[in-house]
Amino acid sequence: MDGLPPLRDVIERHGLAAKKSLGQNFLLDLNLTRRIARTAGKLEGCTVIEVGPGPGGLTRSLLMEGADKVIAIERDERCLPALEEISTANKERLDVIAGDALSTDFAAIAAGHDRVKIVANLPYNIGTELLVRWLTPDNWPPFYESMTLMFQREVAERVTAAPGSNHYGRLGVLAGWRTRAKIAFDVPPQAFWPPPKVTSSVIQVEPNREPLEVDPARLQKISEAAFGQRRKMLRQSLKAFGGANYLERAGIEPTRRAETLSVEEFVKLANTPAG
Secondary structure, three states: OOOOOOHHHHHHHHOOOOOHHHOOOEEOOHHHHHHHHHHOOOOOOOEEEEEOOOOOHHHHHHHHOOOOEEEEEEOOHHHHHHHHHHHHHOOOOEEEEEOOHHHOOHHHHHOOOOOEEEEEEOOOOOHHHHHHHHHOOOOOOOOOOEEEEEEEHHHHHHHHOOOOOOOOOHHHHHHHHHEEEEEEEEEOHHHEEOOOOOOEEEEEEEEOOOOOOOOHHHHHHHHHHHHHOOOOOHHHHOHHHOHHHHHHHOOOOOOOOHHHOOHHHHHHHHOOOOO
16 A cells, blocks of 8 residues: 555565564554554644554554654664665655663653654553553653553553443553543454454543643552552551541541542542651
């Protein structure tokens, strides 16, 4: 569709067997990768940051769907020649940064670009950590105007979970605090090479411009402690912060459990001094 060889041919020619150690599962169907790109909304006038492009299936789709620029961060040096071919074919609209996404300053990369979106089939082994970093910077609004991300279905359900759900936990609190997150569609294992053992899901995340004020690190600690012992009452799971007295000062019944608290109540807890 874009004048470049089929992805299977690219993978074979460059010897790009997926590495489990890098959390790699390559998407080969360009119709599917174009659907992911379209889920991100209109890409004209946007710079898209992609993490873990691999042989470039989603990268190609982002360019076909009109992104002004794609900045791809790739750790696997074997993939760089394949990505260079895409850059050449697209008149340098693709910039490739060779490096580890966990060591990347994304805000610095986004500086100077007016409209930035993150679109990525995230490597399974770093996806959750990257999401938490993107949700909890000290400065808000963030450098991105939206995120379109693929996770294992189980992780996607945790990110988008509401209070009272079995999937509700730390990720649901952090995402619900600063963003509106929803599952857009599922992707079956057979869409990947090699096929994973689980279904994946694409989620769409839109930042709230003015979320409730709270220290991000403090909210992380409170929610992590509360859900670390989710079957216990909060007076026990938050004992290190002051237990029942702490909860009462925040106006929250000590016998409640973490999954019953709203995001607003978690923010109230995080804003209450321990003691």
